[in-house]
Amino acid sequence: MKITVEDIHLGYNRRVAVDGVSFTVEPGEMVAIVGPNGSGKSTLLRGMSRLQKPSSGRVCLNGTDIRAMSARQVARNLAILAQSPDAGSDLTVRELVFRGRYPHQGILQRVTAADIEAVEWAMEAADTAQFASRSLGSLSGGERQRAWIALALAQQPQVLLLDEPTSFLDISHQVEVMHLLRRLNHEGMTVVAVLHDLVLAARFADRVIAMRAGRMEFDGPPVEVLEPDGLERVFGIPMMILTDPETGLPIPLPRPDPLLCPVAHTGSPLSPLAAPPS
Secondary structure, eight states: EEEEEEEEEEEETEEEEEEEEEEEEEEOOOEEOOTTSSSHHHHHHHHHTTTTSEEEEEEEEEEEEGGGHHHHHHHEEEEEEESSOOOOSSSBBHHHHHHHGGGGGGGOOOOOOOHHHHHHHHHHHOOGGGGGSBBBSSHHHHHHHHHHHHHHHOOOOSSSEESSTTTTTTHHHHHHHHHHHHHHTTTTTTEEEEESSSHHHHOOOSEEEEEEEEEEEEEEHHHHHOHHHHHHHHSSEEEEEOOOOOOOOOEEEEEEOOGSOOOOOOSOOTTSSSSOOO
């Protein structure tokens, strides 16, 4: 399913958070949205999901304005996983994932065979079936994040939006979540994720969109747009780009003041700020 953002403006009271952003995500793409804090990334995702009404512009799913669709219609096609979602810690994973079936249930909200099948599929796809009966409070950070992804998958969406799905996770769990998203993408799901980690964005996304002060600074494949000058404009710090020898993909890194960094050598450690021995 194609999602099109057309000259969208979003804000809070009189503060503009997203200022005239336009782009199209084609079916089956995986797109990362990056940028500094306060750049409008999360607000843009909320606008794309119909959670926040734009002051002007529009978001379309396959050419239909998302505001002209009912909440249930949107939820049958698009799922969003917000930043730091919350639910009762006593809720089991299966109970949580069943909540994703609400958009598909009738007025009496009776559980059907199709609901059960969708929930089981979602837990298998998110690799959570083995702890389906465990409470959320008993799970690790990575397991809990996969459970929330399973909830979104139970909606059986064609588009999955995620706001910082790897935040507060250790390296192993970050990669675990990104592998899951990439597998879902390979199976045909369109994925748009707000990411803080530029290395994860470069490694896993087909495209990277950078936001700065509410505007889109660049948009394109990682190998084309992740370069030092553009990243310095976005983040306001010097950057360097290394190249992954296995994939050829860029590895963006901040370029700190060398006088404040330790020096790599084989002798005893010596701070570059320390005076040399007399």
